[in-house]
Amino acid sequence: MDAIDERIMELLRADGRAAYGRLGEQVGLSASAVNRRVDRLVADGSIAGFTIRTGRPPGATPIQAYVEIFCSGNASTASLRATLEAIPEVRRAGTVSGDADAVAYVVAPTISQLESAIERIREAEHVDHTVSSIVLTDMFDR
Known part of the structure; x- marks a missing residue:
C-alpha cells in the first residue's frame, strides 16, 4: 500500500x-x-467492505451505550460472537483486555429497547454480568 x-x-x-x-x-x-x-x-483485505450510516429522523435521538461483558467459566469467543450478532441493536463488539471479557456498542431507539437488548446479552450462556455506560454526547465519528 x-x-x-x-x-x-x-x-x-x-x-x-x-x-x-x-x-x-x-x-x-x-x-x-x-x-x-x-x-x-x-x-487484499485492506478494505473489508462498504457501508452506509443512516441519518437520524428529525427529533429522533437513538440511545447509545457501551456494554462491558463479563463472562464466567470458559466462554467461547465464537459462542459469544454468535449471541451478540443475533441482537440487532449490537452494532459492534470485540474482546478486550482488562477486567471485562468483551465490549459491545449498542444502539436502540428507546431506553426500553436498549434495556431489552442488554437483557438478551445478560441471558447469554457464560455471561455473568454486564456494566453499561450510556453515551450522553457524540463528539465525533470517523
Whole structure:
C-alpha cells in the first residue's frame, strides 16, 4: 500500500459513494486507475467492505451505550460472537483486555429497547454480568 492508496481510503472513509473520477482528480489518477486500486484494496483485505450510516429522523435521538461483558467459566469467543450478532441493536463488539471479557456498542431507539437488548446479552450462556455506560454526547465519528 502506498500513499495514494492511503489517500483513496481516507477519501472513501469520508464519502463511501465518491465517484472514482472525483477521487482520481484528488489523487492525480484516472477513474479507471482508481477503480483498479480500490478493487485491489478490497481483494487484499485492506478494505473489508462498504457501508452506509443512516441519518437520524428529525427529533429522533437513538440511545447509545457501551456494554462491558463479563463472562464466567470458559466462554467461547465464537459462542459469544454468535449471541451478540443475533441482537440487532449490537452494532459492534470485540474482546478486550482488562477486567471485562468483551465490549459491545449498542444502539436502540428507546431506553426500553436498549434495556431489552442488554437483557438478551445478560441471558447469554457464560455471561455473568454486564456494566453499561450510556453515551450522553457524540463528539465525533470517523
